[in-house]
Amino acid sequence: MSEALKNFGVVKAEEMVLNMGPQHPSTHGVLRLRIRTDGEIVSHIEPHIGYLHRCFEKHCENVTYPQVIPYTDRCDYLASMNNNHVYAMAVEKLMDIELPERVEYIRVIVAELQRIASHLMALGAMGLDLGGVTPITWTFRDRERILDLFEYTCGARLLYNYIWIGGLSHDLPPKFVQYANEFLDYFEKQIVEYDRILTYNKIFVERTADVGVLPVDVAISYGCSGPVLRGSGVNWDLRKNEPYSIYDRFEWEAAVGKGEVGTLGDCWDRYWVRVEEMRQSVRIVRQALAQLPKEGDVHAAIPKKIRPPKGEIYFRAENPKGDLGFYIISDGSPVPYRLKMRSSTFCNLSVLNEIARGWMISDVVAILGSLDIVLGEIDR
Amino acid sequence: MTSFTDSLIKGLLDLGLVPGGSAALALVGAVIFLGVAVFLLIALNALIAVYFERKVSAFMQDRLGPMEAGFFGFAGGKRFWGGIAQTVADALKLLGKEDIIPTDTDRKLFIIAPFIIFGAAFCAIIGIPVGYGLVISDFNIGIFYVVAISSVGVIGIILSGWASNNKWSLYGAMRAAAQIISYELPIGMSLLLVVMVVGSLQFHDIVAWQETNRWFIIHSPFTVIAFLIFFLSGVAEVNRTPFDLPESESELVAGFMTEYSGFRWAIFFLSEYANVAVVSLMTAIVFLGGWLSPVGGLLRTFSVADGWYYLEGPWWGAFWISVKAIFLIFVMMWFRWTWPRMRVDQLMYTAWKVFIPFALVNIFLVGVWELLFA
Numbered sequence: 041m042s043e044a045l046k047n048f049g050v051v052k053a054e055e056m057v058l059n060m061g062p063q064h065p066s067t068h069g070v071l072r073l074r075i076r077t078d079g080e081i082v083s084h085i086e087p088h089i090g091y092l093h094r095c096f097e098k099h100c101e102n103v104t105y106p107q108v109i110p111y112t113d114r115c116d117y118l119a120s121m122n123n124n125h126v127y128a129m130a131v132e133k134l135m136d137i138e139l140p141e142r143v144e145y146i147r148v149i150v151a152e153l154q155r156i157a158s159h160l161m162a163l164g165a166m167g168l169d170l171g172g173v174t175p176i177t178w179t180f181r182d183r184e185r186i187l188d189l190f191e192y193t194c195g196a197r198l199l200y201n202y203i204w205i206g207g208l209s210h211d212l213p214p215k216f217v218q219y220a221n222e223f224l225d226y227f228e229k230q231i232v233e234y235d236r237i238l239t240y241n242k243i244f245v246e247r248t249a250d251v252g253v254l255p256v257d258v259a260i261s262y263g264c265s266g267p268v269l270r271g272s273g274v275n276w277d278l279r280k281n282e283p284y285s286i287y288d289r290f291e292w293e294a295a296v297g298k299g300e301v302g303t304l305g306d307c308w309d310r311y312w313v314r315v316e317e318m319r320q321s322v323r324i325v326r327q328a329l330a331q332l333p334k335e336g337d338v339h340a341a342i343p344k345k346i347r348p349p350k351g352e353i354y355f356r357a358e359n360p361k362g363d364l365g366f367y368i369i370s371d372g373s374p375v376p377y378r379l380k381m382r383s384s385t386f387c388n389l390s391v392l393n394e395i396a397r398g399w400m401i402s403d404v405v406a407i408l409g410s411l412d413i414v415l416g417e418i419d420r
Numbered sequence: 421m422t423s424f425t426d427s428l429i430k431g432l433l434d435l436g437l438v439p440g441g442s443a444a445l446a447l448v449g450a451v452i453f454l455g456v457a458v459f460l461l462i463a464l465n466a467l468i469a470v471y472f473e474r475k476v477s478a479f480m481q482d483r484l485g486p487m488e489a490g491f492f493g494f495a496g497g498k499r500f501w502g503g504i505a506q507t508v509a510d511a512l513k514l515l516g517k518e519d520i521i522p523t524d525t526d527r528k529l530f531i532i533a534p535f536i537i538f539g540a541a542f543c544a545i546i547g548i549p550v551g552y553g554l555v556i557s558d559f560n561i562g563i564f565y566v567v568a569i570s571s572v573g574v575i576g577i578i579l580s581g582w583a584s585n586n587k588w589s590l591y592g593a594m595r596a597a598a599q600i601i602s603y604e605l606p607i608g609m610s611l612l613l614v615v616m617v618v619g620s621l622q623f624h625d626i627v628a629w630q631e632t633n634r635w636f637i638i639h640s641p642f643t644v645i646a647f648l649i650f651f652l653s654g655v656a657e658v659n660r661t662p663f664d665l666p667e668s669e670s671e672l673v674a675g676f677m678t679e680y681s682g683f684r685w686a687i688f689f690l691s692e693y694a695n696v697a698v699v700s701l702m703t704a705i706v707f708l709g710g711w712l713s714p715v716g717g718l719l720r721t722f723s724v725a726d727g728w729y730y731l732e733g734p735w736w737g738a739f740w741i742s743v744k745a746i747f748l749i750f751v752m753m754w755f756r757w758t759w760p761r762m763r764v765d766q767l768m769y770t771a772w773k774v775f776i777p778f779a780l781v782n783i784f785l786v787g788v789w790e791l792l793f794a
Contacts, residue, residue: 056587058587064673065669065670065673066670066671080591080764167760168670169670170670170760170761171661171662171664171668171669171670171759171760171761172758172759172760172761173477173481173756173757174477174480174481174757174758177481177482177483178481178482181482237758238760241759241760243662243759243760243761243762244760246762246763246766247760247761247762247763247766400763400764400765401591401671401672402665402668402671402761402763402764403763405670405671
């Protein structure tokens, strides 16, 4: 049979290269995706990053240890408290600083509230990516109340610089416990509302269930962490597995995907893990507010000039988006010799091509939304 | 029954306003007058619908919506009518914007595309009555005409997507073509059973049938399904959520309108809202009794004596059809602000594997029903 006859009737479309971003409504910032498509079907995705690179690590080599904290704020700007917390803990571990009880409790409270705020953003943005405009206004309405609490606490709404090495910048304001409890009472009812409009919405489930399944082995080999890893059914939460701060004092469960409406590890599972984590965070904050010591200093006794001893440390903790690690080399001077940040969303994004191949362009948007990336942390 | 055009021509001739009393000149005059009137109607419809949509979406999203721009004594502020002039201001802004035509576009097609879409919406409105006798031209094939002419719009969408020379636009255009052609079928089939029962394609005959019998939505259990299929397919025809794939702002930036700006974009906007009105009016006429008064219908079934409280008559008719259509428009907005968007394959699945088989079986079942009970 001749070549022409063999191919008779076989229609094959040419592949098209599509440039998605850096100015695109649903690339969550300035991510650029180079997508090879066959019609609507995606055959290859290449993320191009670096549009938000601000030389975070190089900057850190030129400022003193406390001055690094505002820079960590600006990495994952949706979870600044958690970034502050991890960095402060890393330096404290390097210097062997003992913290007052009250400081630990306040840190956990603000970190968990920040986790809720970050997940609210992820939820709303994912709804928006799938074409539902209302959820994001509702999640922003509730996130606003958390930001109000933070503003009341430390004066800032986005970039706090609140958790300092060896303590906090301020103590909690007078009625904080009451306000926080009011917020939690209000917020628990709101989660049910999100479930109604988004989580168990038929169209939302159709769009996310079985889409972009991330198998466990792929997740682990790409270094995924946080809700992305737990969505694949791995029970790995650093707050449980390597307890830091005072997380071992509270009663809560790590949210792990169960494949409730589709395959384990699909977009819906990653999304659901975030919803469940908000419930668990509410539990943690409630307990922490109840156990919060009434009195106490919020500054540990540390030298005025922070000079960690010569040495190095790698410290990691559970951020809303995954494991955030700081690798610090100290040469005994007040300035870090080298500071490396291990970003969770960078690893989570790298898995995109693996799980989005073979799906449609609309699904790429859904998968990207379920990975919950923040370009500030990817580019640093 | 006379249509607007007929009465207008007659009026012009009777009053001696046409030089020489030529019927042809009177027709030209009537057509120009009514054309301008329809254009103004479409613009007014868009102005009000956009404001309505913004307020509805705002209240659903726990916001206030536009609340600064006021006029004619309606000051802005945190009131229901707070931003009543917002859409007027937006329209003026759009008209004053720079008209951008990107360099590598197919210029002629790029310019002509929005007007094809608009023309389709414009022509569809001509055939739709908004009350007894309140119609520009009462075709004896009214339903067929409206369905046929409104699908011409897809040519404009394809042209705009192709001429834009933009990959996102092309995706949007291709999606729109597939979607609109697929959803024509369930729409046609749902209308077919109505036509079968009534025996006429004329809108006035359909409403007259509903007056002597009952509204089509309660004709039989199957017509309820037909109503749902028709309305949902109608939503898909006008590209609104959850079927707004041709635009899908989170995936395709703005779909086929990505490269358009200023006045040309406004034309897209006008035709979108005109189409929304067409679909709602058609659903109201065909399934919800058009300009029939629900109050009157209900009282008549209980054999109450005739009276003013029947709320019937030409002006009440216009009122009732508007109420029904506005309710349907509200339902469309309700969809849009609560549901996410479907995916292309799911959209096709819904059309070909759900709506069309059900609509086909429906025709048969309604036929059986008519044989048994009529």
